[in-house]
Amino acid sequence: MTTAADLDALRTDFIEKVGLIAQNEGLPRIAGRVFGLLVFDGDIVAFGDLAERLQVSRGSISSATRTLEDRGLIKRVGKPGQRQDFFRLAENPYENMLNTVAAGLDRARCEIADTLEQIPGDETGIRDRIGSYARLYDAMSAAVTRSVKDLK
């Protein structure tokens, strides 16, 4: 019977995976690990416990939690009679994640549209090609926005 040990290995593994996934998406790896830990454990976890369980400095936890908080992925909560900060998953973390992605796509879309506007009308070749490029971001942005509904 090693189920408990196995589960713990699975947990460590999962947290590490989420760290790497986060890194792929341009987030600090530690932020991903914090998120993964909260997903797996589900509980409300104390600031200090995060540093201890993940074996990283408190400074890293401070910046990771703020990043996650800013993106609406986790929530900072106070416990009566406790001085420490506590964290739990936000109510709708994945929806907020999608919104962040959509915002990034929209930024790119705007920049391209901005250039497109300034191209003289008689430069049809250039306009066509940049227009196709712009439509890419239109499509992706729309797709991500639509996918928010699939989550519910």
Add this chain to the structure above:
Amino acid sequence: MTTAADLDALRTDFIEKVGLIAQNEGLPRIAGRVFGLLVFDGDIVAFGDLAERLQVSRGSISSATRTLEDRGLIKRVGKPGQRQDFFRLAENPYENMLNTVAAGLDRARCEIADTLEQIPGDETGIRDRIGSYARLYDAMSAAVTRSVKDLK
């Protein structure tokens, strides 16, 4: 009348923008610039011209073009009687771009699904939370795949 000069400024600007967008998406900046140049100019461009126009080393062009080629964004073509390699946009660069994105999402989806499978059935809390996380990647992957059709 400074339209020609203006257009050139727009061009430089656009190329630089695409470089930054590419960087956001995890590609080398130079690869983005090469892509941007080909979008704007439209022509078939020689290997050596890329290095010269973008003011970067030939080594950089070599690795940037290969990356873009691997992702199906540009195509390497030969010109009869010319020793140099030439490049032009691929037939469907944006579709291929979406497929690359979809592949990345799918990789993440698989990794999470993989963990989920191994969680014992009686750990309902953990399973629920990881399941929600998995659904995020399901939704995104599906959305991106769907958006391929919007391009046409």
Add this chain to the structure above:
DNA sequence: CACTTTATTCAGACGTGACTGAACGTCGCG
């Protein structure tokens, strides 16, 4: 067959961003 022109590869330089740990300010409790 030398010679030039070309693309690739690789070691090193460089810049960027993440992480640490110490210093700091804050707050509550004794």
Add this chain to the structure above:
DNA sequence: CGCGACGTTCAGTCACGTCTGAATAAAGTG
């Protein structure tokens, strides 16, 4: 009021990936 626990900030360090430039290989030309 002092003390300890806490979160934040910031300078320093480190690791990583990108870019360069030189060496290499291939391929055409005279």
